[in-house]
Amino acid sequence: xxxxxxxIVGLVAGVLAKAIMPGTSKEPSGWILTIILGIVGAxxxxxxxxxxxxxxASSFLGQILFATGGAILVILALRLLSGSRRAV
Numbered sequence: 715x716x717x718x719x720x721x722i723v724g725l726v727a728g729v730l731a732k733a734i735m736p737g738t739s740k741e742p743s744g745w746i747l748t749i750i751l752g753i754v755g756a757x758x759x760x761x762x763x764x765x766x767x768x769x770x771a772s773s774f775l776g777q778i779l780f781a782t783g784g785a786i787l788v789i790l791a792l793r794l795l796s797g798s799r800r801a802v
Contacts, residue, residue, distance in 0.1 A: 720756075721749055723774075727781030728752030734782075735789045755785025762787075 728748035737743070759780035 720753065723777050723781055724749045724752030724756060726752065726778055727755050727785050730778070730782045731755060731785035731789060735786055737789075751785050751788060752781055755783070755788050756781035757784065758787055759784025 725745070725748060728751040731751060732743070732748060756777070759782070762784065763780050
């Protein structure tokens with residue numbers, strides 16, 4: 715059940731991050747990549763939340779916020795590394 719919950723949080727966070735930071739048609743997309751983006755964002759957001767802010771997300775809303783924030787940072791990093799002009 716935890717794995718399913720992890721996928722749901724990843725999907726919601728990935729969709730929210732893509733809605734906040736829409737990409738171009740050249741950027742890869744799809745449900746699987748959106749879930750992966752959200753899961754990676756959850757790791758990044760959780761790491762930053764614990765180490766920098768000293769906080770952890772125990773509620774669903776907190777998990778979504780941390781994961782979405784992390785996913786946005788992942789999108790920014792990927793755009794900066796790829797040289798996309800939409801990074802700024």
